[in-house]
Amino acid sequence: MALTQHQPSSSISIPRDIFPDGLKTTGQHPPLPEHIHPFEKFPTEITGPTVWKPEEYRDNPEKWTHQFTEAEIEELSVAADEFLRNKIPMTGISKSNFPLPNLSTRLHELRSDLLDGKGFILFKGFPVEKWGNHKSAIAYMGLGTYLGYFVSQNSRGHVLGHVKDLGEDPTQIDSVRIYRTNARQFFHADDSDIVGLLCIHRAREGGESDLVSSHHVYNVLAKERPDVLKTLTEPIWYFDRKGETSKGQEEYIKTSVVYLERGENPRVYTKWDPYYVRSLTRFSDAGIIPPLSAAQVEALEVLEATCNRVKLHMILEVGDIQFLANSHVLHARTAYVDHAPPTPRRHLMRLWLATPENEGGWKLPFWDSNEKKRGGIQVDDQAPVAPLDAE
């Protein structure tokens, strides 16, 4: 039986033969209307550790980089070997079957810094070449379980994503996910609380990473273009599901771009991807939804331009893992060109991790804020899979 959309998972039984860890990704939803607030309720300025300028970090990589120690790699290696010996499906990985007695302390601190601090970190020295894709994927997913619950990233149930150019046409933006192309990505957030990228192979050129504190961007806009900020807080934006739609769902979600958390002292939460907003002409041309207004088009251009002024540039080397918090960091990547065969193409393994509200995550304005696997992309009862390469 297909599970309906708005049932807390505690009230229903999740079929273990489909979802080995007993948890199902909840997917994307419009916000609850009572949690959409007028612009006047938003702060005039955001302060605290989530607000940062690139100058603070550009020449100080030690503030955001952690080189894995030999002992940490050994701990990950032992846990991954044991997991392999136990023949547990990768989609069943959890803290309990992937023990990290020492590294877990550091990961716990990192999780706080991701959720409530600057919102990003770069790990270096994951031995992907020595371990190969299978063991690397297990160690990476196992490490990820200490930051959040992995969620499905597409309609096929991929909980281990592969960012790779599959030759799909990036101009077909209503059906093609840009991570499967070599096209540039504008500043956006992924559909999860945390996103991880593990670099397996680099491109010949390009494919470099940029990130911004969306709270700093907010402050810049509040000073320079409050009209743009106001447009971004209005629930007038349609986001495409790009066909990754469960039975009974609309093909798009009507929502705002900038929200407030629920409860006391709400933080500003940003959820944005211009590709998903621009791809809906098949519905606006047919008169089903309104086209973007002039104010919306200007808002998305000003947002992108502002991000470009305050971005931190980062290059992922083989064996690097970047983790970002989508709540208050936006990211982009440059277009790239792959090496000619037989040199492997650019390949990043991607994790989308969920951090439910009752485990320290943000108080989101969605019905599933307390669900362990909140967010992500789930189509009907598609089972999770963790392929070792793009498919």
Ligand SMILES: [Fe+2]
């Ligand atoms: Fe992304």
